[in-house]
Amino acid sequence: MLKITNFTNKTLKHATKGVLCVSLKKKHVWTSDNIVKSPFQDVVIPNVTVAEYVWRNLDKWPTKTAMICSVTNRQYTYEEIYKQSQVLGANLRKKFKIDNGDAVAIMLPNLPEYLTAVIGILNAGGLVTTLNPNYSAHEVQRQVSMSDTKLIFVTPEVVSTVKKALVLCKRDIPIVEVNFNGDLQEGTISFKELVEDKYVDLNILKEVKRSAEDVAFLPYSSGTTGLPKGVELTNRNIIANAEQQNKDFRFYAYTTDSHQDNLLVCLPMFHSYGLSILAVHKFSVGLKLVTLPKFHPETFVRALSKYNFNLLYLAPPIVIFLGTHPQVVSKYFEHLRCVACGAAPLPMADIERFLSKVPDNVHFSQAYGLTETGPLATAYPIGHKNYKKVGFALPNIELRVIDGNFNNVGPNKVGELLIKGPNVMKGYKENPEANKQVFVDDVWLKTGDLAEIDEFGAVTIADRLKELIKVNAFQVPPAELECVCKEHPAVYDVAVVGIPDAKSGQRPKAFIVLKENIKVSDIEILEFVAERVAPYKRIKEISFIEAIPKNPSGKILRRVLLEKYC
Known part of the structure; x- marks a missing residue:
């Protein structure tokens, strides 16, 4: 069994120099029926809501900076966000009638106001559903309708x-505009006025009735078939995942009167990785969160040069950028201690280029998770330098690897990875058929990924069972693009696959069968799709073929397309 001693800020700083005690004991993590237990002691999960959880230690760091924009320097202390989120919650409940369990949408880039909006919604009794600011009106309309959104937070640009989108879905909901640089647009409400209201009665918050088992976050995740599904993450799911990172997997140093870790929030908070791991969890332990509104080389490098970052949570495209960009130099990483990379596998060559720029004692590891697991499921604690595997199951988590007949397989055997734990989602919103397909025995989540687990419990993701295309670590479901393509009057049949791309990892390619006696250019279809999806989902290439290869049950044989045409 792997054991890591609890440590102070001092031992954390020097952990990879040998101060931290790391040892592998012989106790087996595998049970007799081939279930893998986490090699770490279970953690206790507080029976509270996320809105209560994040403020448990407010008295330890009220005046420390909580959120700061790396571009504008706009910033807030912890006690300022506490007060603003209380006022916002009261106003949402009083002025807009947000009730217990109502969905409120956030369509913002990474701004220092993001968590004020999140906590304010939770304070009001609502649940948070997040949208990509790059979404098209069609995508916004779909999620607003599916989630039954009652109000939405936006920036002027969207x-x-x-x-x-509201016209498309025939809805009239309040639009709250986060705007600090000009007049409000017609028909929107000022975020600033809602959070600075001195006259709202906070007693209305006493009406809120939410428990640990209620849904807190409702992100939408792209499945392998059909359109995106609402992932119901309860307060307990989110808090469990936070607590799982507070002991053996603690990468941060404790916040004290004399020390506060800096964290770059460059991954989008509309994604569960950015929202849960970077924002909510690190906010709950008092770190300084430095936000980057969007990825741009110049502003990214400027942020690295300005702040002494101690932690970096990254996706593969950013690791590649850091390793190859000439303006990213070693002196920017002098205070760096821990780096975690998730969302997609990262080749060793890219890891080595990045590590050549950072101090030898920096802990680097790949991690694994899903939106449906809150999201973190496996990682390596400090002291391990295995860059090809994605680590061990977090505390309270159990794993299975199954064959095609749902039989558990043993160590070093490849099969589909299943996960059970308190961080696993409640289910997909109002989608019993999808829940039936994704859960085994109602508790084991099928990940759709092929994996193998060694005798010590370390996980390797062997291949992707899912057919999702990964573009710059964003999930692009082929089925969604196929649905959009089929809306074009000239398209008879279509299949979309991901093909390798040096810059983005993969890019979507469509194979299209046209209707008889109809001609259309590939450019016309590309423009048709581009108008209806976010930029990262756009099809980059089209081939016209006579028929889509399918198996007897009608399932598209994407591998045949890849082998024959790509």
Whole structure:
């Protein structure tokens, strides 16, 4: 059994120099029926809501900076966000009638106001559903309708898109505009006025009735078939995943009067990775969160040069950028201690290029998780330098690897990975058929990924069982693009696959069968799809073929397309 001693800030700083005690004991993590237990002691999960959890230690760091924009320097202390989120919650409940369990949408880039909106919604009794600011009106319309959104937070840049989406779904909901640089657009409400209201009665918050088992977050995750599904993450799911990172997997140093770790929040908070791991969890332990509104080389490098970052949570494209960009130099990483990379596998060559720029004692590891697991499921604690595996199951988590007949297989055997734990989602919103397909025995989540687990419990992701295309670590479901393509009047049949791309990892390619006696250019279809999806989902290449290869049950044989045409 692997054991890591609890440590102070001092031992954390020097952990990879040998101060931290790391040892592998012989106790087996595998049970007799081939279930893998986490090699770490279970953690206790507080029976509270996320809105209560994040403020448990407010008295330890009230005046420390909580959120700061790396571009504008706009910033808030912990006690300022506490007060603003309380006022916002009261206003949402009083002025807009947000009730217990109502969905409220956030369509914002990474701004220092993001968590104020999140906690304010939770304070009001609502649940948070997040949208990518790059979504088209069609995508916004779909999620607003599916989640039954009652109100939406936006920036000025997306107001017109949201208004168009509300027309499409025949809804009239309040639009709250986060705007600090000009007049409000017609038909929107000032975020600033809602959080700075001195006259709202906070007693209305006493009406809120939410428990640990209630849904807190409702992100939408792209499945392997059909359209994105609402992932119901309860307060307990989110808090469990936070607590799982507070002991053996603690990468941060404790916040004290004299020390506060800096964390770059460059991964989007509309994604569960950015929202849960980078924002909510690190906020709950008092770190300084430095936000980057969007990835741009110049502003990214400027942020690295300005702040002494101690932690970096990254996706593969950013690791590649850091390792190859000439303006990213070693002196920017002098205070760096821990780096975790998730969302997609990262080749060793890219890891080595990045590590050549950072101090030898920096802990680097790949991690694994899903939106449906809150999201973190496996990682390596400090002291391990195995860059090809994605680590051990977090505390309270159990794993299985199954064959095609749902039989558990033993160590070093490849099969589909299943996960059970308190961080696993409640289920997909109002989608019993999808829940039936994704859960085994109602508790084991099928990940759709092929994996193998060694005798010590370390996990290797062997291949992707899913057919999702990964573009810059964003999930692009082929089925969604196929549905959009089929809306074009000239398209008879279509299949979309991911093909290798040096810059983005993969890019979507469509194979299209046209209707008889109809001609259309590939450019016309590319533009048709581009108008209806976010930029990262856009099809980059089209081939016209006579028929889509399928198996007897009608399932597209994507591998045949890849082998024959790519």
